[in-house]
Amino acid sequence: MKHPFDKFNLPDYLIEAIKEIGFDKPTEIQEKVIPVVKKGRDIIGQSQTGSGKTHAFLLPLFNQIDPKKAEVQVVITAPSRELAEQLANAATQLASHSPEEINVQTIIGGTDKNRLIQKLQHSQPQVVIGTPGRLLDVIESNDLRIHTSQYMVVDEADMTLDMGFLEDVDKIATRLPEKGKMLVFSATVPQKLQPFLKKYMHSPIVIEVENKQIIADTVENWLISTKGKNKIELIHQLLTIGQPYMALVFANTKEYVDDIAHQLKKKGLKVAVIHGGITSRERRRVMRQIQNLEFQYVVATDLAARGIDIEGISHVINAEVPQDLDYFVHRVGRTGRNQLSGIAITLFGPDDEQDIALIEKRGISFQPKEIKNGEVVDSYDRNRRDHRKGKNVNKTDFDPEIHGLRKKLKKNVKPGYKRKIERKKEEKRIRAFRLKSKK
Known part of the structure; x- marks a missing residue:
């Protein structure tokens, strides 16, 4: 055959x-x-x-x-x-x-x-x-x-x-x-x-080759607000509520990786650390221990973790939204492999709204969640106010740059700021027209 x-x-x-x-x-x-x-x-x-x-x-x-x-x-x-x-x-x-x-x-x-x-x-x-x-x-x-x-x-x-x-x-x-x-x-x-x-x-x-299915359909993609909460306490809750088989926590800097790991260790968790600041000998030793399932929890930076291919990662937690949004897919792709189920959790604050909107523009959808009484439960859509007011919310037309300028305008109106918004909008329209003309 x-x-x-x-x-x-x-x-x-x-x-x-x-x-x-x-x-x-x-x-x-x-x-x-x-x-x-x-x-x-x-x-x-x-x-x-x-x-x-x-x-x-x-x-x-x-x-x-x-x-x-x-x-x-x-x-x-x-x-x-x-x-x-x-x-x-x-x-x-x-x-x-x-x-x-x-x-x-x-x-x-x-x-x-x-x-x-x-x-x-x-x-x-x-x-x-x-x-x-x-x-x-x-x-x-x-x-x-x-x-x-x-x-x-x-x-x-x-x-x-x-x-x-x-x-x-x-x-x-x-x-x-x-x-x-x-x-x-x-x-x-x-x-x-x-x-x-x-x-x-x-x-x-x-x-x-386009990645047609950006996130495997076996992965639940959760979004949890950190507003008014202690982020590391939230991470600790998420790691201990669901008893993950193995959880990978991502942060953007080695300093924050060390801080998260230190705080989690103080709470009694056995945590492995992977970032560019540890020696090659130490890194190889830690990788062997991870492969041998000696650690249930791993905290890492993007570049250090991109080469990690560990079987059975059940949970990925984004302690921060990645600075380079391409890394979001790399992070989430660590779980849900080989048709196994997985959970990806992104923690976000008010300053991350624009990045979350950009990720959604790429065709990635989130399930809003929160922790109540020691359980992860469904939460509300963060755009619910716009929907309730009957606004025509079209995410493909959402422009985070102009959205951010509008937010700043509401907080503190400076001379010429309104004109800056209008100028940005006009630049966007001209670029869009030129792109359309080239097709």
């Missing part, structure tokens, strides 16, 4: 590997990326977490590997140790099915460098996966020789940029052969990434 991946003409061992991990059919990004990689084109792939992009590039790249050549043939960078390890695990699983040995080497911080150098001096791996800093280190020392590699993958490019690693990736890319192919994958493609893309990519194919 034919397997759905047979249409890509992959070797038998890759089909066996796919069967072992239970892939029933290709995802949308796999359908689009695999044939293009096989044609030898540069690719910019834009897709969200959980779209299947890892195997979208690993499968066709393994298809190109010649096991007889003991030289580097594929270089893959990831911005965090956790992400690099996940990629390496996926690549090692594919390699384990190959009839001929394919050497996959992980190169990340926090590991024994001398032992790594000894291995590299003994033999060069065919597939190299690592974090930019450590990769560049062994490339510049000439222990890892990537001039033979025909492919370079930059995974999570936007996160690489955010964490300040793009310069290292740039230096790595200069060591590749001129005719080597570049595959760049990213949830978003920020403007600051464009110079890098233009420098190394030749007529790239842009493959964009």
Whole structure:
């Protein structure tokens, strides 16, 4: 019986590997990326977490590997140790099915460098996966020789940029052969990434996969007001009322992560902390403990947690609305995986109204909740006053910038402020007209 991946003409061992991990059919990004990689084109792939992009590039790249050549043939960078390890695990699983040995080497911080150098001096791996800093280190020392590699993958490019690693990736890319192919994958493609893309990519194919279902239908998406409440007390209540299997609490800064964790520990909870301020050794130890389910509660920042792929996270709590709204989907996507049920809870105050409205504009709906008598119960719609007055509330036309200006105007009328609102409205109308004219 034919397997759905047979249409890509992959070797038998890759089909066996796919069967072992239970892939029933290709995802949308796999359908689009695999044939293009096989044609030898540069690719910019834009897709969200959980779209299947890892195997979208690993499968066709393994298809190109010649096991007889003991030289580097594929270089893959990831911005965090956790992400690099996940990629390496996926690549090692594919390699384990190959009839001929394919050497996959992980190169990340926090590991024994001398032992790594000894291995590299003994033999060069065919597939190299690592974090930019450590990769560049062994490339510049000439222990890892990537001039033979025909492919370079930059995974999570936007996160690489955010964490300040793009310069290292740039230096790595200069060591590749001129005719080597570049595959760049990213949830978003920020403007600051464009110079890098233009420098190394030749007529790239842009493959964009929309995340049609932004939040899994197995996830309940709650919204709870913090007005007049102690936020950390509220978090403690939410963690202890429902007895989550495992809860992940997000905050925007490492300082606030530490504060939340400290307060929760004082209340008797065993809490793990993950942020960029802890040492690599400590971080690896904590990650092992989390994977072994030694912690029920984890408090983390966005960049530190983006690489965490823990089975069975039942609750995600946003202690703060993320500063970059794209991270909202990354956070909530940590629960409700593999058709398991999950609860995502966002705490918000009056200053977060505009951000909540912007999230709703993306097609995400919230269930208003509150805590009463030790239980989470349904609450009222925060826009209820507008509905009661019979106003025509159209969220797609909601402009948070003008809304914010109006709120300020009500609080404190300054000379010229009304004119500023009208000017903003006129600018919006002109932009909308120009966009319409271009279509």
